[in-house]
Amino acid sequence: MAKAGLNYKAMALIELEDVSKLYGFGDATTLALDEVSLKIEKGEFIAVMGPSGCGKSTLMNIIGLLDRPTHGVYKLEDKPVSKLRPNKTAHLRRDTIGFVFQSLNLLPKMTVLDNVALPLTYKGMTLTKRLQLASNMLERVGMQSREYFFPSQLSGGQVQSAAIARALVNQPKLLIADEPTGNLDSAGSRLVMELMSEIHKLGNTIIFVTHNPELTRYATRVVYMHDGAIIQDEKTRLGQVAPTARRVMYTMPGLTEDDDLAGVSALMKALPSKNSPRTSRQKKGRKAPRLKNKKVSRSKT
Amino acid sequence: MKSLTRGHIKIAVTNLRSNRLRSLLTMLGVIIGVTSVISVVSIGQGIKHQIGDQINRLGKNVIIIRPLQLGAGQTGSALPLLSGFSVTSGLNDQDYKAVSSTTGVKMAVPLSLVAGATKGDNTSQTSVVVGTSDNFPSLVNQSLAEGVFFSSDENSLNVAVLGQNAANALFNENVPLGRSFTFRGQQFVVRGIFNQFTYTPLSNDINYNDAIFIPYDMAQGLTNNNSPIYEILAQSDSVHSVDQTSSQINQNLIKLHNGQPDFSVLKGYQDLSSANKILKLITRLISGVAAIAMLVGGVGIMNVMLVSVTERMQEIGIRKAVGATDRQILNQFMTEAAVLSLAGGLAGVILSLIINLVLRILTNLQPTINWQIIALSSAISIAVGIIFGSVPAIKASRKDPINALRNE
Numbered sequence: 001m002a003k004a005g006l007n008y009k010a011m012a013l014i015e016l017e018d019v020s021k022l023y024g025f026g027d028a029t030t031l032a033l034d035e036v037s038l039k040i041e042k043g044e045f046i047a048v049m050g051p052s053g054c055g056k057s058t059l060m061n062i063i064g065l066l067d068r069p070t071h072g073v074y075k076l077e078d079k080p081v082s083k084l085r086p087n088k089t090a091h092l093r094r095d096t097i098g099f100v101f102q103s104l105n106l107l108p109k110m111t112v113l114d115n116v117a118l119p120l121t122y123k124g125m126t127l128t129k130r131l132q133l134a135s136n137m138l139e140r141v142g143m144q145s146r147e148y149f150f151p152s153q154l155s156g157g158q159v160q161s162a163a164i165a166r167a168l169v170n171q172p173k174l175l176i177a178d179e180p181t182g183n184l185d186s187a188g189s190r191l192v193m194e195l196m197s198e199i200h201k202l203g204n205t206i207i208f209v210t211h212n213p214e215l216t217r218y219a220t221r222v223v224y225m226h227d228g229a230i231i232q233d234e235k236t237r238l239g240q241v242a243p244t245a246r247r248v249m250y251t252m253p254g255l256t257e258d259d260d261l262a263g264v265s266a267l268m269k270a271l272p273s274k275n276s277p278r279t280s281r282q283k284k285g286r287k288a289p290r291l292k293n294k295k296v297s298r299s300k301t
Numbered sequence: 302m303k304s305l306t307r308g309h310i311k312i313a314v315t316n317l318r319s320n321r322l323r324s325l326l327t328m329l330g331v332i333i334g335v336t337s338v339i340s341v342v343s344i345g346q347g348i349k350h351q352i353g354d355q356i357n358r359l360g361k362n363v364i365i366i367r368p369l370q371l372g373a374g375q376t377g378s379a380l381p382l383l384s385g386f387s388v389t390s391g392l393n394d395q396d397y398k399a400v401s402s403t404t405g406v407k408m409a410v411p412l413s414l415v416a417g418a419t420k421g422d423n424t425s426q427t428s429v430v431v432g433t434s435d436n437f438p439s440l441v442n443q444s445l446a447e448g449v450f451f452s453s454d455e456n457s458l459n460v461a462v463l464g465q466n467a468a469n470a471l472f473n474e475n476v477p478l479g480r481s482f483t484f485r486g487q488q489f490v491v492r493g494i495f496n497q498f499t500y501t502p503l504s505n506d507i508n509y510n511d512a513i514f515i516p517y518d519m520a521q522g523l524t525n526n527n528s529p530i531y532e533i534l535a536q537s538d539s540v541h542s543v544d545q546t547s548s549q550i551n552q553n554l555i556k557l558h559n560g561q562p563d564f565s566v567l568k569g570y571q572d573l574s575s576a577n578k579i580l581k582l583i584t585r586l587i588s589g590v591a592a593i594a595m596l597v598g599g600v601g602i603m604n605v606m607l608v609s610v611t612e613r614m615q616e617i618g619i620r621k622a623v624g625a626t627d628r629q630i631l632n633q634f635m636t637e638a639a640v641l642s643l644a645g646g647l648a649g650v651i652l653s654l655i656i657n658l659v660l661r662i663l664t665n666l667q668p669t670i671n672w673q674i675i676a677l678s679s680a681i682s683i684a685v686g687i688i689f690g691s692v693p694a695i696k697a698s699r700k701d702p703i704n705a706l707r708n709e
Contacts, residue, residue: 066622067703087626094624101622101706104615109315119623121308166623 012078013173013205014040014063019072019082021058021228032058034228035072042173045200045238046207047216049245050225056209057178059225063207064097064176065089077173094122098167100177100208105163106151113138113147116166123170137165141195157188164195168204175199177208181215193218197238213245309633313640316609327605328645330598331685334591335649335678340656341587343668345580351667352576358442362540364547365567366400366533366554368392392530392564394521399553400533405546408436409535412507413528415520419513420483421471428467429512430484432520432528438495440534443509447476448493456518462493464510471513485523489515507531508665543568595681598645599689606638606693617697618706631698638690639683646682650675 021033032055040046048056061067062074065081068089074082081092093099098119106115113134120130138144141161151159160180167175177196181189189212197218200206208219216222222242224232236242317324356363394411401409413432418425435453438445451460461482468477468491481490498509520528537546551566558564610617617630625633657668 061703064622066706067701087628090621090624090626093622099622101619105619107616107619109312109319118620121305122620122624122626122629124305127307170624 012039013042013076014038015073015075015078016063017073017075019062019069019074021055021062021067022070031228033062033069036228036230038223038230038233040174040205040207042205043200043203044205044207045197045218045220047219047222047242048207048209048225049211049213049216049222054225055228056225058228060176060178060207060209063174064099065093066099094119095170096173098164098170098172098175100160100163100167100175100180102179102182105166106159108151111148111150112143112154112162115151116162116169118166119170134165134169137169138162140168141165155188156184157191160184160188160192161195164192164199168199173205175204175206177206179209179211181210181212189215213241216242216245305629306632306636309636310640312633313637316637317641317644323605324641324644327601327641328598328648330594330596330601331642331645331682332598332649332652334594334598335646335682336652336656337587337594338591339650339653339670339674339678340668341584342674343653343657343670344660344666345584346671347666347668348580349577350669359440359534360442360536360540361568362537362543363440363568364406364535364537364543364550366392366396366535366550366564367531367567368529368564392533394526394530395557396554396564397530397533399557400535400550403535403546403550403553405537405542405549407536407538408440409533410434410437410440411517411530412437412532412534413517413520413530415485415515415523415528417485419471421480424471426470428471429507430520431507431512431514432517433514434517437514437534440536441498441509443498444496445493446496448478448491450493450514451516456516457522458516459487459489459519460492460516461489462495462514463491464495464508464512464514465497466508466510467513468494470511484513484515487523595685598642599685602638602642602686603689603692605641606634606690607696609637610634610693610697613697614700614705614708617700618702618704618708621700621702621705627698630700631694634694634697635687635690638694639686642682642686642690643679646679649682650678 016036016038018035018037019033020031020035023030023032034055036055036059038059048059050056058067062069065076065084069082072082073080076092076096081089084092106112107118110118113131116138117130117134120133123130125133135144135147138147141164143158143161143165146154146158146162151162154162164175164177164180167177175196180192180196184192193215196206196208200218200220210216216236217240218238219236219242220238221233221235222245223230224244232244234242234244392411397409397411400406410433415430415432417427417430419428419430434456435451437443438450445462446465448462450462451458463471463477465475468475471477471482472480472491476494477491478494479491481488483489495509495514535546535550537543547566547568551562554564554566555562620630620633654670657670660666660668
C-alpha cells in the first residue's frame with residue numbers, strides 16, 4: 001500500500017503535547033481539552049469520534065489555528081505555533097490548512113466560484129488566475145456545472161463539495177473537516193466521503209469529526225475522545241469499519257443523526273472507561289449535566 | 302492587493318444593492334449634506350456670474366447714483382420700491398440735470414418710478430412703470446427685439462417700450478406692437494419690445510423684464526414733476542476717468558443736497574463686491590448646516606455598519622478561517638463604509654444637478670456647478686465613510702475567528 005511508503009519518509013505533520021484548553025474564569029471554568037497529546041503523520045486520514053461536548057471541535061479548532069491552547073505545545077511541521085501573532089496564524093491558515101465546517105460554509109451572497117476562490121483572494125492572486133484555479137478545483141470535485149450558482153441553489157452535498165474545493169484550492173497540507181456530513185442524508189454523506197477519500201489517495205492529510213461509525217471505513221486511523229481526553233487511538237484498514245466502532249454499529253438502525261449519537265453513547269460504554277482518578281473529581285459531576293443539555297438541544301433541532 | 306480591494310468594492314456594492322432601503326436611509330444624511338452644499342454654492346456662483354455679466358454688459362465706466370435708503374435695505378423684488386415711503390426723499394430732476402452736466406460724464410439716464418395701474422386689453426394691474434430717456438438702451442447696452450426705442454425728439458409723446466415679461470402680462474402676446482394701454486388716464490402706444498435682460502435676483506435692480514418704459518418728460522408730466530428718481534445711470538468718457546468722474550458727481554450732488562450725503566455713488570464693480578459679501582455669508586451658513594448633516598449621516602453609517610458587522614459574524618469567521626488577516630477584514634469593512642458614503646455623495650451630486658435644472662427652468666437663477674465642488678464633496682463623503690466606518694471595521698477585525706464562527 002502506498003500509505004506505508006508515505007509513512008516511511010514522513011515527519012510528524014502535527015504534534016500536540018499536553019495541550020489543554022480552559023474556558024471561563026474562576027468557578028465557571030470548564031476544561032474542554034485535558035492534556036491531549038497527538039501526533040499526526042503526513043498522509044493520514046483520521047476520524048475523530050466522541051459524544052457531543054467531548055472536545056472534538058475544540059481540538060479541531062486548535063489544530064486549525066482558529067483557537068489557541070491554554071497550556072501545552074502545538075508544533076506544526078516541527079515549528080511551535082501556539083503562541084504566534086494573529087497575523088501569522090492567519091497566514092498559516094491560508095497557506096497550510098483547509099477547513100470544512102458542518103454548515104454555513106459558503107458565503108451566501110457570492111457565487112460558488114467566488115467562494116472557492118476566496119482563500120486565493122487573500123493571497124493577493126490576480127482575478128483571472130484565481131478564478132482559473134477555483135474552476136479547476138471545482139472540476140475536480142465534480143461541481144464545474146455549478147460554478148455560477150449561489151449556495152442557496154445547491155443541495156447539502158453540493159455545498160459541502162464546494163466547501164471541500166475551497167479548502168483544497170490553496171493546496172493545503174492539512175484538511176480539517178468538522179462534521180462535514182452532519183447535515184447530510186446518506187447519499188450526500190457518501191458523496192462527500194468518497195470525495196475526501198479520493199483526495200486522501202492523492203496524498204493529502206485529512207482529519208475529520210463524525211458521529212457515524214459507518215464512516216470510519218474511509219479512515220486510516222480513528223481517535224475516540226471523551227471528556228476532553230483521547231481515550232482510544234487505533235489504526236484501521238481502509239474500507240473497513242474500525243473494530244471498536246463495529247462493536248456497536250449493528251445494534252443501531254443508524255438512519256438519523258440522533259441514532260448516530262445514540263450509537264456513539266453505546267460505543268462509549270463498549271470502550272474501556274477513562275482510567276484516571278478524574279472520575280472521582282467534582283469536575284465530572286459538573287460536566288455530565290452540561291453534556292445532557294447539549295444532547296437535548298440537538299435532538300430538538 | 303489591488304485585486305483584493307476590487308473584490309471588497311464588489312462585495313460592498315452587492316451588499317448595498319441587496320439591502321436597498323436600509324442603504325438609502327443610511328445615506329440620507331450624506332445625501333442631504335452634499336445636495337445642500339452643492340446647490341447653495343452653485344447658486345452663489347451663478348449669481349456672481351450673472352452680476353459680473355451684467356457689469357460687463359453695462360461697461361466698467363458706468364456710475365450708478367442711488368438714494369441712500371434704497372441702497373441700504375432693499376434686495377430683490379421691485380415691489381417695495383412702489384410703496385414709495387423711502388423713495389421720495391431721494392433724487393430728483395435737479396440731481397439728474399446736475400449729473401448730466403458734470404464734466405467727464407458722457408451721458409446720463411434717469412430712471413424714475415411712476416406709481417399707478419396699467420390697463421391693457423381688459424386686465425388692470427400694477428406694473429413697474431419707469432420713466433427714462435432715449436439713451437437708456439445704449440447705456441445699459443441692451444437691444445430691442447421688436448420696434449425701436451423712443452428718440453430724443455419723442456420725449457413727450459405717449460409711447461412705451463416694454464420688457465418681455467411686461468408685454469406678456471399686459472397683452473398676453475409676445476409682440477404687442479402698436480397696441481395700446483391706459484396709464485394714469487392717458488393712452489400709451491407700444492412701439493418696442495426689449496430683448497431679455499440678464500437679471501440678477503439678489504441685486505438691488507428692478508427686473509427690467511417686468512418694466513414698462515415711458516419717456517422721462519412724459520413721466521414728469523404725469524406726476525407734476527414729482528416722480529422720484531430711484532436711480533441715475535451715468536457713463537464717464539473713458540474707463541480710466543471713472544473714479545475722478547464719480548467723485549466729481551459726488552461733490553456736485555452734496556452741494557445740491559445742502560451738504561447731506563443722502564445718496565450713494567457706486568461704480569459698477571462695487572455692486573459685485575457687496576453681493577459677494579452676502580453670498581459668502583449664506584454659503585458659510587449653509588456649509589455649517591451641511592456639516593451637521595454630514596455628521597449625522599456619518600453616525601448613521603456607523604450605526605448601520607455596526608449592525609452589519611454583528612449580522613455578518615459568520616461571514617467574518619469564515620473569511621478568517623480561510624486566511625484573512627485582521628487588516629484585510631478591516632479594509633473590507635472600511636471599503637464598505639466608504640462605498641456606502643460615496644454612493645450617498647454621488648446621489649447628492651445627481652440630486653443637486655436635478656435641482657440645478659429645475660431652478661434654471663423655473664427661475665431666473667443660473668446656478669453653475671463646477672467639477673471642483675463635485676470632487677470636493679465626493680472626497681468629503683469618502684472621508685466621512687472612512688472616519689465613521691473605522692469603529693465598526695475595527696470591531697470586525699479584532700473578532701476572534703472562533704467566536705465569530707460560533708456567532709457570539
